[in-house]
Amino acid sequence: MNKYMKAPLKKVKRIVEKLTGYHITISYRKIKKRTKNRSKFGFIIESDLIEKKDRNIQVSGSLKKYRTNATFKRTVDYTSYYETLEIRENTILYESFHGKNMSCNPYALFKQLINDERFSDYNHVWVLNDLDNCPKEFLELPNVEFVAVNSDEYLQYLASCKYLINNTSFPPYFIKKEGQVYVNTWHGTPLKTLGKDMNGTIGQHKNLMRNFMQTDFIIAPNKFTADKIIDSHDLRGIYQGKVAETGYPRVDLVFENNKKVREQLGCTNNKVILYAPTWRGEVGNVSGELNKLIEDTKMLEDKLGGQYTILLKVHSLMQQYIQDRKIKLNIVPDNIDSNELLSIVDVLITDYSSIFFDFIVTKKPIIFYAYDQKEYQKERGFYLDLEDMPGPICRSIMSVIDEISNAQNYQVIYKDKMEYCLNTFLNLEDGKSTSRVIDTIFYNDEKYTYMVGDNKTNILIYCGGFLNNGVTTSALNLLNNIDYEKYNVMVVDKADFDEESMKNFSKLNKNVKKYYRVGSMNVLLEEVDSQNYLFKHGAEQFYRKGPKDYLDEEILNMYKREYKRMFGHSKFDIVIDFSGYVKFWTLLFAANSFNTKLIFQHNEMMEEYDKIIDHKYKHKENLNVIFPVYNYFDYVVSVAKHTRNKNKRELEHLVLNSEEKMVYVHNSINYKYVLDSLLLRKTMKIGDKEYYSFGNSENSHPIQGPLVPDKSVYNFVTMGRLSPEKDQKKLINAFIECYKKNTNIELYIIGTGELESELSSLIYSSGLQEKVHLVGQLDNPFPLIQDCDCFVLPSNHEGQPMVLLECLILNKPIIATDIPGNRSVLENGYGEIVENSINGLVSGMEKVMNDNPSYKVFDYKKYNTEAMEMFYKYIQVDEKVAP
Template sequence: MNKYIRIPLRKVKRLVEKLTGFTIIVTKQKRINKTINHRTSDHAEYTYYYETLAIREHTILFESFHGKNMSCNPYAIFKRLVRDERFNDYQYVWALNDINNCPKEFLDLPNVEYVEVNSDSYLRYLASCKYLINNTSFPPYFIKKEGQVYVNTWHGTPLKTLGKDMNGSLGQHKNLMRNFMHTDYIIAPNKFTADKMIDSHDLRGIYRGKIAETGYPRVDLVLEDSINRKKQLGCKENKKIILYAPTWRGEVGNVSDEINKIIHDIKVLEKSLGEQYTILLKVHSLMQNHLKNSHKHISVVPEHVDSNELLSIVDLLITDYSSIFFDFIITKKPIIFYAYDQNQYKKDRGFYLDIEEMPGPICRSIFNVIDEVSNAQHYQDVYKEKLDFCQKTFLPLEDGQSTSRVIDAIFYNDSTYTYTVEDDKTNILMYCGGFLNNGITTSAINLLNNIDYEKYNVMVSEKGNFNEETSKNFNRLNEKVKKYYRVGSMDVLSNEADRQTHLFKYGAETFYLKGPKDYLDKEILSMYRREYKRLFGHSKFDIVIDFSGYVKFWTILFAVNSFNKKLIFQHNEMMKEYEKIVDNKYKHKENFNVIFPLYNYFDYVISVAEHTRNVNKKDLEHLVLNSDEKMVYVHNSINYTYVLDSVLLRETMKIGDKEYDSNEKSVNIQRQLVPDQSVYNFVTMGRLSPEKDHQKLIQAFVECYKKKEKIQLFIIGSGELQAELTSLIHSYGLQEKIHLVGQLENPFPLIQDCDCFVLPSNHEGQPMVLLECLILNKPIIATDIPGNRSVLENGYGEIVENSIQGLVHGMEKVMYEKPSYKVFDYKKYNIEAMEMLYKYL
């Protein structure tokens, strides 16, 4: 019979350490959970846990820098809580990707568990812990569920720009902004930081959580007793400590250049100062791994050492633009700013504050740094005024009790240091259609330039990624618009995905079978209500406007969620759009099969002109209940100042014997040909797509050209029919007379230089380009369709039969008879258009 002797694990550990000389760190299998399965795009596991798991009332999930280590504000809060008797019955969970980055003192605590980000256990805890404390952001699939308390502590007073203020690509802060909209508390060390975080992420007036201006818990760690910390890091007692903490500048996968510079600078510091100082280096984790393996002679601070605990033993700090220096100011010890690339960094990232006003010398070379170290004994005298300013502005609450204030706010609802940023304005959420080069984009930009921002906070929600075309248009939005970028994908259960597939396949047929009240299955309602929470958290919106009306995702999202009012726009004759074919495929049919019945979920369905509304009502009243009251019209607003100013923004140059615009960047040609004033010039503008019917205009131009050779035609725009139109022009041999000039950032100088604008469309809503030509007092010829008629009737232009001969007749009339038309009062028109909109808001 075999017998077994149980030996405690701690005794085995001590024996192995004694025999080998190595320190053994034991991790329990259940304590660190690895990712088992690859995370799928729909995050079905998290969604399942979100929907099914109950809240764990006395459990707190902490995460710092996406699981890199236990550090910063979450660590300071954890450290206080785990030693506070009031929280003895709490369970603490740390998102930690490497167990070696856990301080040993916490490794074997029975009420602390460690999970890897994105592991199955992580998903479970993220979906069920009562309290969530993070200093950056949770993944895009995260949703704060009812009953959870989310605290975002952030990680520093910003010298560098944040959010939308950063230079670089649009929406690079999108997941952080999304996270903020979920939080119950945003922790701020001072008013300056609170304001920058709120305004750089467009939260003012929208965010419904609380700002807790408490001071930073992590600064409490700088003020803690540090007797044993030097010894733990192997620092000699007889040497002072210099910490070099540079900002991350590299790119993931390419850190060699930055590492080489750091190695060089550390060697110079060691050679000059090594007799007096221990020189420690604190760097980004990507650099840390490289330095630790290849340059063991450099004293790189381990990942598990918290930066603020480290600052408590530092005698002099060398940094550049890292917010670590704000925390160190509390010690009043010397700070040296090694800003060798200040101008480039300012250009690439941007600053909120002038580094020259910060408390310390600015050095451009490592030798300047060494000179300033030798002057360190005079630091407090030289920089007293700047130190006092920074202390008063950025550290007024740092008295060692910031952590206690945060705990009181979160766990005991102490409102002494909290406030909200809500206001009494009406909050509007809009989707505008992707910001392509089209009339909807122009109309949206104009509306958002005209709306009253004293009454309304307006947030425009858009896709997460932009190309050159759409980013330029998006950047034209009024600076008062709050910009939101969709990030991540929907959290969907498999049965919900099946129901959505059925809805997208059958659409309006489902409506006929079920009727408006039951058109959307409970699974569709559930998944799109969950998606709204994922995107916008508990932010407050009173009105939603689907300004596009073409994208079923946004139409469903707005339709199924609760708001005081819901509006959806119709920018065209919708049944003709429904029937539009491009490349032998219906372009919009699938979307509209879903969208048209959803009109019943909106308060108003708004066409952009009365005639267009009448057509849409007639075509769709079989799908829209109460269509007489629900289907209304509001004219597009205009930006006449922009149009008139844009006419003046051009210079011209000659290439050979032809004159070209020299400052216009077009999509399809290098330079824009300037019209020859000795001939009669027609111009049109619009997407090169079927409904615009440029073929008809080209054929009408050919008929006119046979009778009068001194004419030209300029076609502004790009689109799917470009090759076909090019071939047609070449078939007539008129490529020197008919110019496809492409998409122009500023088309108005060209339009102004031409004699007459022609719009040959087969259907339109209310063409923005006609309104813009009226602002320029340009003669107009347009086909007799409802949208064109709504702009030009009563004498504002020439309305002609929608045919080749109709266009020929109009073009000859304008050329030879030179009729006069009514002058457009664009100021009065714009006031009336906005009043029409306000009536439905």
């Protein structure tokens, strides 16, 4: 039994003893493993029930989940190996296309390393899900082993091999541990868009971006590819590894004379045409593309089969469908590397696959069969114009066949385009790229490498899920006002947004870098139990342990590991929990070290703690954990002075040094957005009534929005989530009282929320459905607010209401209840502050309506400058503190 295996077993033993109360003994025996019929050491655990520690102990929920949930078990097992296994020096793990085959850049590196005497004492581990895809000459080599993705052996090697080489990405649970060297080679010069530039589902590149952040080296064939990888994955200024512009090892294989490939494919006599189309289908739905592929390939064989051997290189899923239908085509098997294949090809037919870049080095004919170019452009997008590439573009298979006869003239016809591609994308491809990569990785040769850092301060911020609320508005405004000449800002969030959150997320400033969390936490069972205990007891535990020990070692380790899983060794100077309501993000930032850590309070937090919706506390469970975690942050930031004072008063028993730690920073505003939104006002007439309308272009049908206020009556308006703290019910009751004296008034309520049904019932029961309008959520509420006469905010508690600042930008008369957040905005004569009651609102509404008082004009430019200065004050980086 080797030391690499014994270490995790001791950990398992300790965990099982803790959770079951049994004393466990471990016995080792030698067993045979099927793979390559070589002896491997395995192990069994024998539970000799020598000693029962506690006869009443129950199996924990985490252990039950471990036994019944395969995904959770895999994560726990990997985490155990990650924490306990030592680094296997002189061992290299290779993975290509998630274990599909031995191919691409990892294969080219392997081929050279396996024959290099300098690496004769190295062991090589290939991730290969099907041994049939392994070239036979490698199957019996004593220093080569094969493992399948997600197998137990895979988990162990992934957690312990010194060198990790991948051309795509490792699973979401992977973390590069200290001492490992992770090389991501990627797999082609991108004609098609990558990362955030791709059309389609937001965050579809999230695990790849996470992988890039873990790497020590990103291998690039040229500057164009390097820049596209870095910028399409928002790595510039953040990524701390190195980019190595070395050329592609796999292109070296194109220069080889691969007779064995010709023999294997049975094309020793004829010239070879390779048809290599891009994967277009969806898993489980490839019938349409499959039929066209078969028809086109058969047409090629019918017309050209006498002169050429026609080979078809397709995605493995498509290949399986063809085989299932028992159609006889010359399909290239997955155990033949694409670049070794290119070395025997005379004419390449492709569409948008990067395979053609590698083939350009041969200067042989390329034909682009791009029958769906416009559709593909719309669905995926391109970086480069296919017209600039060295070959004709055909729309039908007959055009392709016609072009074959002219292919011998292509070196002349496409000479300029060929030279452009060779100089721009293949200038490093001299057959020695593999050697340059090996020198870079194993001999620290830095002449091909560089870093993409800059002198900016890096900020990581969690904004709260981008719901329709003031926190989101405040976050969007802040991110529009930050000086991007001085700061790199990365927003972190989930990727599975609903429609509401997606709309808000899409409003982020274009300079913001976006990171989408993928996967779940890597945990050990005892850590799960510790976290469950923390979540159950929260602040109670604070009183038992005190601030320094509130988060025990297991919790801290758990969240340090999670941060490393998400961000690798990327550099962030400042983290900001701008939400302050979600314990996962609070704990993640609290447990890790940065120059400065801020957590925001957007409301009166004890009021939020006690808030009940549908007979349940909305925030108590989270805040019970979060409040004591304030001690792990440098600043606890309220959004207004009065709000800070109230929060400090009510939470200082939980926060050490609250006088210095608990500060306030005013919300910034986006006055240009508010004023510009007024210019987008559009209306439409239906009968004798006028409605707001929405439409993005002249050709789109306008969508009917809310009724435009009648100028002959006095119109009140409010905006906010329909929830208890906003208390629109109080406002409706106040409106009812005003209506008894003056029927020439109406009320517009903008927003959605959990109280919508209750408010609607109140309106109908009072018979005022023609006077009180629930207009729902509006993407652009400002024309409606501007068309009303007075804004009313009936809230019971607020931090610093963004909507009041927006109404001040519009110079709109305001009535608001006398609570700290409202007072912080309107005091000193900017609006009417009234008693927080129905009577108080009635008095204010009648005063503003009848007396038309004047209020101070808001200098929004000066306010915004001062708000940003307040923010910058607390994100100064102390150069003496290590990031």
